[in-house]
Amino acid sequence: MKRRDMIIRALQAGALLTLPRPLQLFANEKRNPILTEVTGNGNPLRFPTVFTNGGTMTLGLSNVQVWPSQNTQVIAVNGSYPGPSVVIEKGQTFIANFINNLTENATTHWHGLSTPELMDGHPKDPILPGNSFTYTFPVTNRGGTYFYHAHADMATAKQVYKGFAGFFIVVDPSENFNLPAGQYDVPLCIQDHRISDIPNFNYNPGTYENNWGYLGDTVLVNGTPDAYFEVGRTLYRFRLLNGSNARVYKIAFSDNRSFHIIATDGGLKDNPVQATQFMLSPGERVEILVDFSSNTIGQNVTLQSLAFSHSGTLPYKQGIALDIIRFDVVNNNSSGGIVPAAFNPISYYDPANAIVPPRTFILSMQSQHPMHRINGFTFEINRIDFEPRLHDLEKWRIINQTADFHPMHTHEAQWQVYSRNGNTNLPPNDKGWKDTVMLNPGETVEVLVKFTEHKGIYLFHCHNLEHEDDGMMMNFKILDPIGIQQIGTAVPETFALHQNYPNPFNPSTKIKFDISTVERSSKNVSIKVFDVSGKQVTDLYNGDLNPGSYEVDFDGSKLSSGIYFCRLVTGNFSDTIKLVLSK
Numbered sequence: 001m002k003r004r005d006m007i008i009r010a011l012q013a014g015a016l017l018t019l020p021r022p023l024q025l026f027a028n029e030k031r032n033p034i035l036t037e038v039t040g041n042g043n044p045l046r047f048p049t050v051f052t053n054g055g056t057m058t059l060g061l062s063n064v065q066v067w068p069s070q071n072t073q074v075i076a077v078n079g080s081y082p083g084p085s086v087v088i089e090k091g092q093t094f095i096a097n098f099i100n101n102l103t104e105n106a107t108t109h110w111h112g113l114s115t116p117e118l119m120d121g122h123p124k125d126p127i128l129p130g131n132s133f134t135y136t137f138p139v140t141n142r143g144g145t146y147f148y149h150a151h152a153d154m155a156t157a158k159q160v161y162k163g164f165a166g167f168f169i170v171v172d173p174s175e176n177f178n179l180p181a182g183q184y185d186v187p188l189c190i191q192d193h194r195i196s197d198i199p200n201f202n203y204n205p206g207t208y209e210n211n212w213g214y215l216g217d218t219v220l221v222n223g224t225p226d227a228y229f230e231v232g233r234t235l236y237r238f239r240l241l242n243g244s245n246a247r248v249y250k251i252a253f254s255d256n257r258s259f260h261i262i263a264t265d266g267g268l269k270d271n272p273v274q275a276t277q278f279m280l281s282p283g284e285r286v287e288i289l290v291d292f293s294s295n296t297i298g299q300n301v302t303l304q305s306l307a308f309s310h311s312g313t314l315p316y317k318q319g320i321a322l323d324i325i326r327f328d329v330v331n332n333n334s335s336g337g338i339v340p341a342a343f344n345p346i347s348y349y350d351p352a353n354a355i356v357p358p359r360t361f362i363l364s365m366q367s368q369h370p371m372h373r374i375n376g377f378t379f380e381i382n383r384i385d386f387e388p389r390l391h392d393l394e395k396w397r398i399i400n401q402t403a404d405f406h407p408m409h410t411h412e413a414q415w416q417v418y419s420r421n422g423n424t425n426l427p428p429n430d431k432g433w434k435d436t437v438m439l440n441p442g443e444t445v446e447v448l449v450k451f452t453e454h455k456g457i458y459l460f461h462c463h464n465l466e467h468e469d470d471g472m473m474m475n476f477k478i479l480d481p482i483g484i485q486q487i488g489t490a491v492p493e494t495f496a497l498h499q500n501y502p503n504p505f506n507p508s509t510k511i512k513f514d515i516s517t518v519e520r521s522s523k524n525v526s527i528k529v530f531d532v533s534g535k536q537v538t539d540l541y542n543g544d545l546n547p548g549s550y551e552v553d554f555d556g557s558k559l560s561s562g563i564y565f566c567r568l569v570t571g572n573f574s575d576t577i578k579l580v581l582s583k
């Protein structure tokens, strides 16, 4: 049996305390019977079941007891709310046979993970009611706390609010830093719901909620209302996930204790950083180490969200103070974990290497629906908004022109945050690998990004799920490095295939061409290269292109010196140029 399988079986059997570190995750699923409950109020923290890799994930409506002795209808995975936790080692292949037993379309997105295009859960690839789909991809991400959640077209917010989300924990066995493990490694999925709706997860956003987001006034942790968790006088690792639709939390403890931030969205930081508070916006994850050794048995401390100012109207207001979970100190057990001096170094991108100009995204708010826009656009499922190329380092400048928070998220890569309002001295929860970054009202944030794994169509959007469903989202298509790039925004008057530059060339050259609205009517554009005998050596492009000027790279490094012909065909128009490869 592989070590990974052993872990899973042990987790299922509840034989948790004998497991090797650092893989004793979710041990709390079976609570240690020697713990005594000292404070009583509230509900013990729940832990989702652990997903067996290769198994089935069935999405459907279920009645579960979220509040004691009352049923809540949720959208559950395998009957579990939150969904079962995936725990998988880096390098393994994740497989789930996903069955949609809802009466509406569904997709599941693996937030933060790099996957092939068709595995990403894009709303363009829905699983129809009653249908199934096998999601499978090799897990190439760093060890860290990721999650999965609904991503159906304009139904993401509702499906997540009703429960469709779960952890996806990637374990990298080579990252062995003697962190607290097993029952001392605790995932906390934080979601807000409404006291007035108890025990229901009603989701009926009005104009106000579509505008600011669907906010609650009570916090569930791993689906537990008024949660408490019993701890020993020792060091713990908490993996915080903001799984809320729209709520931003200002995380701190009731006694203002300090803790160490050890990980961001994309895994461990380079160094633990001491802090007493940080902001956690929807979609973000932060891992912290918290030491209870200076507490005495019988004491408790509450993880809270501190009040902060925000425009908006009561009762569902952003920035209200909330209790998240209470930690009751009940014993002297030791996790044996430490706060390491350092983790593995992160090589930070050099912005000087980013292609110019940076991409600019302006977040705005219109008075009419759809209200939330990026660069004036609202999401169109079939429109490609921009086309980064594999391996290019890009700088994205995101400008928030609104009075609201926007946790911006990219699929398929981890960013590095570069600056906030021009300031490169970043808070510790920004520094490291990030797939979601919060923009405060009026703020400009720059991130650096490099797509390195897959070609294809992915999303960039606001993770306030009401904003996302309202259209604050863009498609981008990752192109091959030898791919097509649009130059400028002007629409040319006439069709043209320009002479390549340089020519002669070695080993690569650039070919520019113009597509006007006339040729665009035929949609298909084909660019092929032939050798002197007329044999095709490569297909540079074949597909639809909007009217515009383009540039494509032709790489002759695998070809021998000689004359080649590049032919562009679209509709009734065609042209050919002569390329001279001289090695």
Ligand code: C2O
Residues within 6 Å of the ligand: 109, 111, 149, 151, 283, 409, 411, 459, 461, 463
């Ligand atoms: Cu977690 Cu496209 O989102």
Ligand code: CU
Residues within 6 Å of the ligand: 109, 110, 111, 112, 409, 410, 411, 412
């Ligand atoms: Cu995502």
Ligand code: CU
Residues within 6 Å of the ligand: 372, 405, 406, 407, 462, 463, 464, 467, 468, 472
């Ligand atoms: Cu937003």
